[in-house]
Amino acid sequence: MRILVSGGGTGGHIYPALALINEIKKMNPQAEFLYIGTKKGLENQIVTREGIPFKTIDITGFKRKLSFENVKTITRFLKGVSDSKRYIKEFKPDVVIGTGGYVCGPVVYAASKLNIKTVIHEQNSVPGLTNKFLSRYVDKVAICFEEARVFFPNDKVVMTGNPRASEVLGKDGLKGKLSVGLKPGKKSVLIVGGSRGAKPINDAFLEVLPQVATKDYQFLYVTGEVHYDKVIDKVKEVGNPDNVIIKPFLHNMPEVLSGVDLIVARAGATTLAEITALGLPSILIPSPYVTNNHQEKNARSLSDHNAAILRLERHFSGELLLKDIDSILLNENTLTEMKKASESIGIKDAADRLYKLIKEIK
Structure with a gap:
């Protein structure tokens, strides 16, 4: 099985991703992984230290109010989608998983447009903008709090909990x-x-x-x-x-x-x-x-x-x-x-x- 993972910005998005990767390695030693993050993000240091293959895209988050910076963000998003599609075609994943943070946006969106199976994992009781946006395109939404269910299409939601618990x-x-x-x-x-x-x-x-x-x-x-x-x-x-x-x-x-x-x-x-x-x-x-x-x-x-x-x-x-x-x-x-x-x-x-x-x- 080949699994592409993306998540970044804070440890709350990165560590669940690493916990999942580590647990899957125990259950399926033949599984292969690729992690897509940003060059400046915390994930660059943490994921590469774990020896997991790592690729980067350039992306920033949307501002919650109208600003010229959002125009730049849209341009970066489109470039991020293009770069992500290239990585996906090279790696040929069976599934793409987003664990949160704005880096997931172009990665998971690109996978959905390439008809790759996709999952987003929402750790909090109130989801961020990226996961709300992606929920329209993914196959499944994994949640950790029942309170998060109302923010997503109900037929896609599955209660899984946070993989960090296992560690x-x-x-x-x-x-x-x-x-x-x-x-x-x-x-x-x-x-x-x-x-x-x-x-x-x-x-x-x-x-x-x-x-x-x-x-x-x-x-x-x-x-x-x-x-x-x-x-x-x-x-x-x-x-x-x-x-x-x-x-x-x-x-x-x-x-x-x-x-x-x-x-x-x-x-x-x-x-x-x-x-x-x-x-x-x-x-x-x-x-x-x-x-x-x-x-x-x-x-x-x-x-x-x-x-x-x-x-x-x-x-x-x-x-x-x-x-x-x-x-x-x-x-x-x-x-x-x-x-x-x-x-x-x-x-x-x-x-x-x-x-x-x-x-x-x-």
């Missing part, structure tokens, strides 16, 4: 805890704002650092590399409690996630796929700076089922953070019920479902 399963949680200095047998909360961190979450936690020292549970506090030095300077002023471990970044996130009892995080689609696959309770502070406010809508899909506590950034504070953590970790019934609710939402076999869909339409 956190089966990890050694104890090994993960020990690797970052957490004590085994003691309840643990992971506070993280994504790979670059989130200043409002950092500020809230630093605000209550003296009170944190009195807690009977432990904290793994991941600042994000860009914030780490400033956080450490602030911590030096008030002292670093014994029950707080501070890291700039985690390279073994799946293992660590498997070992903690609670996570405080943003509400990106990949994060939610991972934590629900593990049945992990969460306190979610959605980023208000994303398109269509989709993180808040992602988070509500968990909080509405009592799998998470949702706190909007504008109402968030250190005092509220500690109150919420206490309400979960100091109440065994709440902790157990939230775990069950989280696990009931999670789709652990997402990669299998998506691969099955690919084989069915091939």
Whole structure:
């Protein structure tokens, strides 16, 4: 089987694509892949590092209001379609999959016009412009949240979940805890704002650092590399409690996630796929700076089922953070019920479902 994949712009589009490729390789070692991205995009670094054949097109996203830049974008789109058709004819894929980001637009559109079977994968509860546009041309639309179904032609939609969920399963949680200095047998909360961190979450936690020292549970506090030095300077002023471990970044996130009892995080689609696959309770502070406010809508899909506590950034504070953590970790019934609710939402076999869909339409 030959599979062409396209997705870019953010890790939320790229990592699900890589997770799918890795899982398909396990199930079908003979499968061949080509990835189409952009030269300037994050996918250029990440995908090529994985040793996956990689081609590029030049494309930018549409502005949501009328502008001359959109005229240039249309020109780039048409050129991207032409380049994509050339790559497709050379590679001869059985299926083309788009995992989101504007780079998918010309690639998947070109495949549909060449009568190649096509699938788009929507990670969020509210789709972006590219996937809305492509849904008219593709054979199937794979979704991760039921809330996304209404945005697409119903006869094309299939609930698959996010392939990233598969990558956190089966990890050694104890090994993960020990690797970052957490004590085994003691309840643990992971506070993280994504790979670059989130200043409002950092500020809230630093605000209550003296009170944190009195807690009977432990904290793994991941600042994000860009914030780490400033956080450490602030911590030096008030002292670093014994029950707080501070890291700039985690390279073994799946293992660590498997070992903690609670996570405080943003509400990106990949994060939610991972934590629900593990049945992990969460306190979610959605980023208000994303398109269509989709993180808040992602988070509500968990909080509405009592799998998470949702706190909007504008109402968030250190005092509220500690109150919420206490309400979960100091109440065994709440902790157990939230775990069950989280696990009931999670789709652990997402990669299998998506691969099955690919084989069915091939």
